[in-house]
Amino acid sequence: LARSELPDLIVQGRSVSPVIPIKIPDLAVRISEIFARILGKESVGPTIGFFELGGDSISAVQAVGALTEENIDVTAAEILHHQSAIALSSVARVAHSESILSQTLPVLLHPVQAWFLSRPTALTCRFNQSVLITLPERVDPANLECALQVLQERHDTLCMTFDLVKGVILPPTKQLARPILSVEDFRTDPSDTVAIRREAVAEQAHSDIDPTAGRLFLARLLRDANQDQLLLVGHHLSVDMLSWRILVGELNMILQDQQIRLPRLRAGYRDICAAMAKEAMSPTTTTERPYWESITDLSETLSIPAPPVGGTAGMLHLRLDIATPELTFEIGKSADTQARLLRAMATAANICFGWSSTLIDLETHGRDLPRQVPDCSGVVGWFTRITPVIVESCGHDNVLTDVPRGGLGFGLLAWQRSDGDNLRQSQAPMALNYLGDLSANPNGLDLQIDWAGLGQGVGANFRTGHGLSVLAHESDTGLFLSLTVDLDLVQPELGEAYGNALRTALQAGSEENLTASLGDIDMGALSDDLGL
Structure with a gap:
């Protein structure tokens, strides 16, 4: 640039007014x-x-x-x-201070609940979550039972019932409270048997969950010679990861002060499901149908070579963890990490299956709801949103920026409308569930929490319909990845090859992507556009 020919932006010889500080509202x-x-x-x-x-x-x-x-x-x-x-x-x-008028009639299932119940083995296999809390001191089991009863009464999703034929959540009914907590005392057991007994107790707790009978939530107090630990188990129909953070935070407050009054909830889970069902019929949702139909059309063109008849059945679980020094990008920014995982999955699919575009079911927390749906930030329930997204194997942009309303419309159209058959029947070949950073406890908690819980939460025979499923979370030590391969749909050798390609794509990371993206820029055209 000929800088000497540029005009002065500040007229010479005139005083400049001092900058006036902006008043912050x-x-x-x-x-x-x-x-x-x-x-x-x-x-x-x-x-x-x-x-x-x-x-x-x-x-x-x-x-x-x-x-x-x-x-x-x-x-x-x-x-x-x-x-x-x-x-x-x-x-x-x-904000309006009044509470939402609570629903007294049956309401449609949340889209993710309807998706789950459409799986062939939904009610014959476990599909639970659990957390394990190390308590700072010995607790009185009676006080702990009272605290848990307060939580269950506050969040009726923990004991809700369903009409599975009509696909609705039934109104809560008054019934005698049954105990939530049982005590398992290992303090006099030989030390070499405690771990085995703990695992057996956890397995039995998972087996005791029964959504058909409204038994969705229970607790076990595990006492050994050194400490008390609380195992909380819930069916996924009633809880998600954010729900556990809510429950643990509220339990912590109650244990510190039995007389505390928890913040009032303006709406419950059923109220939110009712509002979502109303939003499913809105003009905004209706106009999104062509977009989602074009997205799901791709599923018919993608196929993974199936295993031979009589081959290995079951699930193959692979760990693909990557330590921080091996990563070429900075973790800690969830949206960036999620986008990189999607691109790496598409790259691995291109290498292993030759796909130029990949359809991935992306699981997100689903609590970013529009204004016409009540605030759900303090509500316990399953809000997960499953959104099919197309990812190009050679793309570099965040594919989620073009998804309307964060994918809300797909679930509404598919699962809360009677004309959503074509969307319901579409099936992406793979899925990603990125949980963010699980290394830190929520603010204000002095409890040690193992978010992985104890025992096997998901039954070995449960099938989502995805051939390949990636579960990821991060901590200050690296990126933790697990790949689940459904051996009824994918050959084990292909599953292992895909895992290796995915890990390599993540390790290749940002430097290659940056070089490629710079090479795609036409610098002459850019100069013309800028008038240089």
Whole structure:
């Protein structure tokens, strides 16, 4: 550039007015304080973006709940699009303090519940989750039982019942409370038998879960010579990962103060399902149908070579963990890591199966709901959203930026409308469930929590319909990956080859992608566009 020929941007010889500090609105200050509390920081600047501060989609949902408690009404999507406190204050509204009128009639299942119950082995196989909590001191089992009863009464998803023929959740009924907790005392057992007994207790607890009888939640107090541990087990129909964080946080508050009054919930799970069913019939959802039909059409063109008849049956589980020094990209930014996982899965599919485009069912927490659906940040229930996304093997962009409403419409069209047969019957060949960072406990908890729980939560014969399923989470030591191969659908050798290709694609990482993307830029055309 001929810099000497550029005009002066500041007229010479004139004084320049001093910069006047911008007055930060009081609402933006309040939002900043809540952001700081959610993110575990002393303070945050009102002009710095939430995700730049270390937030992710899960903490955004938690921020929505905290803001609602302060009568500030925003959605998780608005935090995504207006990331700083000062920008968010421009779209925030005063939250209504009244509770949503609770549903007293049967309501349609949540889309993910309907998806689950459509699986052939849904009610004949385990499909549970559990968490294991190391308590800081010995507890009185009676007090612990009372605390658990408070949680079950507060969150009726923990004992809900269904009409499986009609596909609805039934209204709660008043019934005598049955015990949730049982005590297993190993303090006098030989030390070399404790681990075996603990595992047996956990297995029996998983077996005792029965969704057809409304038995969705139970607890076991495991006492050994050194400590008390609490095992919580719930059927996935009633809980998800964020639900466990809610339950553990509330349990911690009750154990610290038996007289505490927990924050009031404005709506329950059934209320949210009812609002989603209404949204399924909205014009916005209806107009998304062609988009989702074009996405799912790809599933008919993708096939993985099937194993021979009479071959190995069951599931093959492969660990593909990658330590931090082996990664060429920085973990800690959930959206970036999720996008990289999707691209790596597509790259591995291109290498192993020759696909130029891959259809992947992406599982997300599903709590980023539109304004017309009640706030679900403090609600226990299964909110997972399963969204089919097309990923190009040579693509570099985040494929999720073009997905309308974060994929909300697909589940509504497929599972909460009678005309969704074609979407319901589509089946992506692979799935990704990225859980984010599980290494840190939620803010304010002094409990040691093992989010993996104890015992086998998912039955060996349960089938999602995916040939290849990737489960991933991260910590400060690296990226933890497991690949599940359904040997009824995929040859074991191909499953192992895909796992190796996926791990290699993640290790190849950002440097190759950056070189390729720069090489694709036409610098002459760019100069012309900029007028240089």
